[in-house]
Amino acid sequence: MEEKEEGFGRDDFASEEEYRLYCLRHSTAHVMAQAVQRLHPAARLAIGPPVQDGFYYDIEIPGVTLSEDDLPAIEAEMKKIVKENQPFELEEVDRDALRADLVGSDQPYKVEMLDGFEGKITVCRNPSKKTGETWSDMCRGPHVMRTGQCKHFKLLKIAGAYWRGDASKPQLQRLYGTVWPTSEQLQQYIFRLEEAKKRDHRKLGQQLDLFMFHDWAPGAPFWLPNGEVLYHVLADRMRRLLLDEGYVAVRTPLLFDKKLFETSGHWDHYQENLFHFADGHFHEGAEGEDHEHKIIGLKPMNCPSHMLIFGSRKRSYRELPMRIHDQGVLHRNELSGALSGLTRVRQFSQDDAHIFCAEEQIADEVEKLLELVDRVYGAFDMEVKIHLSTRPAEKLGDDELWDRAEAALEVALKRRGIDYGVKPGDGAFYGPKIDFDVFDALGRGHQCATVQLDFQLPRRFELSYVGADNALHTPVVIHRAIVGSFERFIGVLIEHYAGNFPVWLAPEQVRVMTVSEKSVPYGREVLATLQAAGLRATFDDGDEKIGYKIREGHGRKVPYMLVIGEQEAADGTVNVRSRDDDSERPTIPLAAFLERVTGEAKVPF
Template sequence: MSDIIAYKLNENIIDTFSIGENENLAQPIYFDNSKEALEVIRHSCAHLMAEAILELYPEAKFFVGPAIEDGFYYDFRAFKEDGSKIGENDLKDIEKKMKNLVEDRLNFSKINSTKSEVSIKFKDDDLKQEVLKKIPDGIVSIYSQGKFEDICRGPHVPNTKYLRFFKLTRVAGAYLGGDEDKEMLTRIYGVAFADKDSLNEHLKMLEEAKKRDHRKLGNEMKLFTFDEEVGAGLPIWLPNGSRMRSKLEKILFKVHRKRGYEPVRGPEILKSDAWKISGHYDNYKENMYFTKIDEQEYGIKPMNCVGHVKVYQSDIRSYRDLPLKFFEYGVVHRHEKSGVMHGLFRVREFTQDDAHIFCMPSQIKENVLEILDFVQNIMKAFNFSYEMEISTKPNKAIGDDEVWEIATNALKQALDENGYRYGIDEGGGAFYGPKIDIKITDALKRKWQCGTIQVDFNLPERFDLNYIDENNEKKRPVMIHRAILGSFERFIGILIEHTAGELPFFIAPTGVSIVPISQKHENYAKEIKNLLQNLDIDVEILNKNETLNKRIRTAEKAHVPYIVVIGDEEVDKKSVALRDRRARIQQNLSLDEFIKFIEEKLNEVHF
């Protein structure tokens, strides 16, 4: 059995030198790759890295260094002899120093002091003072190993000997405390595991992820771009990306209509009065943008809910009308800090595949199940596996506990009675209601938060929504918020990385590239193009004055699924020489066979 590196007591992780007399009441955490053990190992590895930095750059000052989902980081201020900041080329030296410190087998230790004592101890360290501002008065702990010490809650491993399997991955900039008006610190990220094989497997995944990076592939495939003059977090969709996106939107539009959803559209700015009624002004204001028109404050919408509420209020509703399903490809804007934006994954403007269902309380379960069926069909079409998690009431929320309990239980019952497996994320709900989060798993086994289903009793109450029941009395409807993709931007970014750019044929920006060997073959190429366009396939003819091989490589670099080469034989026989990128095969087909082949490929996917 491996060594004990920490304990778990009342859902809290406590290190070996803090457990004291409670050892017999606690569950031991062994040195392995369990979630709890990795949290301790990674947090300790952050401190190990900080000590190595301090050895190399004695004037370094440190802010915070937490464990994160797949590793750790530390934010700090340090400069090299030439006055420059630490960069990627310096990581090897830091790693080497870390390995030396591991071999020194340094013990971690903990000292508890009062906040005022710690403030005096670090009176000349401005970054430590910034950390102390976020800590309430009372006992403050300081952890140390070797020559390094820092204000920290822990927990940590007993000794640096447990920190052998790590790798520093990248250097980034991070604003002090995430505040864009403050100093930009240096941040170094790393990963750590309990054994070498797990580390190597993760590093291989990171290498593959670099190849699949949607920003790199999006540039190669000319799907989207970002421009500093336009602004950070504001993607610009190029023709290829716009074609692909419009296909996805068109397919989903048809499926929504088949499932009884009505298209609507709300304005992108609404008076702040509406956001005050909804609760966004008090609970979400820091994520919103505001402007003034005729001395009246308006908020640019971060969500589509209020617009859909107003659609509901536009008419008298009867119980016979319910459920009412409204959907919209709603453009929303949210204030994201510069340091967290990342390609299409985190942007300031995005489009949600948003829908809101207004129903009677007795209809919650059937509608949640309909949504889950919708989710299953879409995920299957894109070859995603997924899991679900119910997120409960957060600290910052509107509505009574009783209402939250009713809504949460409605979600649980829908899943339980139909055999769905799910986890619980305590406190992870939206401020207006509990939710089911849809988390998809990609080809690299990474999990991504995408869709969501939220049951909301609060907004109907706040906006005084009602319907007339069978006894001609007013009753309050329930509002179900629903997005399946989450946002087109994020979903497309995930899909690009999941498929390594080999997008499904039915949404590929260009489905077929036709390469005529010479100019005399172009008329036949145009004939084929017309036939394919009648099937709603985007086609290009690559007829530039370039070599045949270069034109074929152009199509391959753009990840076009099918490449058709046309020469004398193909013109004479009314055939095509087909190259299938996905299946990596070449074959000769008659024109009729080729068109039938393409039709079959289009019909393979069902939503």
């Protein structure tokens, strides 16, 4: 709990509902902490704030490590506390007396927090009539009236968390729970969690044969035939889109001499994520000064390569803005514990590009990017929220430059009529940026698109162009991506659509299935017609019954299944069964179906 002005309460919240939920969740965190201390009197408490949909409390029990098996016992104890219906009494206390208490009861984290607080100190007391004891916790509140209100809760998980989020400090155990005003809301939330689990991209990726992983290449996805279709359709479309927008595409090396990273600054600032190693061949013959050359590394970003391209010859202002697109393969050595499905990988590629431009061109370029972001995410029915991140405390470049750059971004945002927020100080040290949060069908936010200005990299590579004034100028670089890493974006799409991809994206768009052997020849004709029209169609002519084939096709989430029997063969028709609406199953001429589905197979942006 951060210290705030006294009287932290209703006025600090945007709505009554938010305030009530805050009180409820925060109070339930107290109930959980009390329960843990009843079971483990030596438990040391750290912080216990409300979070999205619930709460947590960081706890340390000397000599004891809790596991998820311990949650039921804690829940049972919490239920007792709820039943006791203890009041929450917030009370100002004497700082020194409280400090002595906390030291005496071996609560080092509370003591540390207390010492960091200024102003009045309050303690929340929970007297229990049943036990006659009073449990208390240093806290600024606010709370609900009584523990009886914290009835509809559930403990969810347990995880490690560093004290103050600092890896050099002790690791505590974080107990997560959720709590809601009514039992219905709790049930709904649990249902939502289950729904999210069902559409987990890792699960669907396996079910639909989209991608796989192997122990021998952790963090590097294998794109299976179906998943490769998704990847290819997206990557190809982004490439064409950018080419239409005046970009040029390049392909650049993966492996570089360490000198590149020293120049870009990655060697000093990003080395822990950089895969690098000694070049064995070089090493054998190397002596003395050549020693420096033997380290090579896999690029984690495309920008340095593009700097080299820009700097490879004299440039004129007439060439600007120069927009270089590169879907190069990138490697970042993420912490082993951070890897997770397609969300956090070690190898990936992006719809990456760098725009080299003059300062005066920033606003126009950014405006175009905002339009592109709109167009792409609109096609996926995803909402985008936009923030401007301004100069951080530690930055490079003079203030006038930052003034002009931030102003240029604002001009672009305003010209597009965008309702954006500002995150002061959240920019990178090398330039301000625009952050995009895209929201999927379950309302979860993801960071995919990015637009970042960079004043430093061109300087590091000593880039320049000849201006209209015949003088040398340093270009500004805009790092930008619309979908970001294809890997992560496909992961988001899988969950957004729950695997029910729109026709244009679906790996398998149409599955032709025969009722019996008699209709196989006609089925083959239908298949050939579909494939000739450029559709991704497959054929199920197996000897299973039609019900079984439909069930299979349904499981693979194929948008259209065409049932082919003797009737259809005689009439030149197909019986259409749609994934998204199987209430109607019209039998229509093949040509009519073809017309309908080729329309849907067009990329909508």
